[in-house]
Amino acid sequence: MSLLKVSNLAVEFTADKKTVKPISDISFTMEPGEVLGVVGETGSGKSLTAHAIMGLTPLVGGKVSGSIEFDGVNLLTLSASEMQKVRGAQISFIPQNPMTSLDPVYRVGDQIVEGLRKHLKLNRWKAKTLALELMEQLRIPNPKRVFEQYPHQLSGGLKQRIVIAIGIGTNPKLLIADEPTTALDVTVQAQIMRLFKELTTEKGIGLMLITHDLGVIAQVCDKIAVLYAGNLVEYGDIREVFKKPKHPYTKALLDCIPYIGMEKGSLAAIEGNVPTATNFPIGCRFAPRCGLVMPKCTESFPDMVELAGGARVACYKYTEETVAG
């Protein structure tokens, strides 16, 4: 049984009697201990996908459809209080910005303890011991002292580790990290990534890593999901996708990675912007920026097709190939 099976996930917002669907038709699976990288430009729906899985979209008025099967249970059928027992206990979330994600008026130690007590039903003293152990495990120097400190007294790297401690302390089966390293400098980034890798290999935690940093993906991920304008456009094994990207968007993204020795001023970029949810084009959403656009691309949306080797891609180029072949 897969750890996570997301099928036809879509989120809908209604404002002023107008409905927008920033993400739709997202389907993928994750196995225990697997690291899935989710990439896409700003506005492609990466964070929203994560929030939908965590059940956090109702907070901002989003209506979720499709199904999110976690450990065999469709999370969308759970009640609010049942979902509270899953959130933070079985699925943990590491938010985008560690700098502002801790409550500024409580000691960071107590913020770790809060989740432990809630989900593991520990008493204050045992929870504190466990929190200190976790902090030690995450190589936080002088855990006893840091435990008593407030968020503003800690560096970004330390805050990030505290947030991770909150996430992993309850022994979740799935960890969703939303751009966990964007706010950190490169050396700290590397440390944190190594930490994630250890967690997944040692504890068998599934990790869904959302990022727009392809370098990070290449380092730690097993699978990759490429999102564009709220749709999944390509999904597959990391080596496969990096070696032979299928979707024109994935190709363009990979072409944008600078390398040492490239000509100065030749930094590649994809022309244009990601369309916003209020004016998604009809048909393939990448068509207006695509170099290989065909007439039918602007007429209807290409279905996801599975290619030989297990990679999946949503592009008419491949639909035709499979039909022809």
Add this chain to the structure above:
Amino acid sequence: MWVYVLRRTLLLIPIFFAISVVIFSLIHLVPGDPIDSLLGPGSSKGDRAELLALYGLDKPLPMQYLYWLKDFITGDMGQSIIEKQPVADMIFYNLPFTMRLGLLSLAISFFLGIFLGIISAAAKNTFVDYIAMIIALLGVTVPAFWLGLILILAFSVNLGWFPVSGSGSFSHLVLPAVAVGLGGAGLVARVTRVSMLEMFNKDFVLLLYAKGLSRNVIIVKHVFRNALMPVITILGLRLGWILGGAVSIEIVFSRPGIGSMLLTALFRRDYPVVQASLIFLTMAVIIGAFITDIIYSYADPRVRDVYK
């Protein structure tokens, strides 16, 4: 922290001098003097000069100020020209009444205000929110003296639960404290609501939900706790205001108090009383702000570090 407290306390000294000069000059700018009230009809110019000299009012203003300052510092606030009793006695007689009214109404403002604020923030844009905010709006806009009269009519005259006027027992205190406290409660409720709604959009609230905490815990333990700062500010300002500003309520309920003492003294140009009580009230506002700052540093660890 203690260094900060000491520094703030020392700062009170220059502030005291500044406000005493301002208050002293302002009073003497007002036309008329207390001698007019003292002299009966048909008294001569000589009588007037004699009285002026007796109270030192014939001296130049800066001299008067220095005399007054010297006495004030040595603890002598002077003698009321009209009432013929030491100003200190008058203040210390009236002060407890004002303090009791102030503290109880502040407590009502605080507890009722945050209650209304929290439930309306938690139930934003629902019927509950609208009702709570209408109550808050009424609290802010309805004048305290009018509310006082309505309360007397309802609870004293018709129901007979509380005495109509006077002071002394706790039951005398209830209606005036409610009348003053409701205004503050309205203010506190609105500030709490706005401040909490702002907090809901913060990143850390998302993580609290992601941790699987219940909505009630998030709202009360985290969102409200973080939204507390502006509420403390409002209450701190309100404390200073209540001490001198509850005059209308003191009159409606025939209560003694610093406010009504000051008002009477002003009408009679009773300089020593006016000066002493104005300085007293001004210092109360400043000390109130000082206490507010101290409470801040307990409420917010970030502020605490600034003072270290």
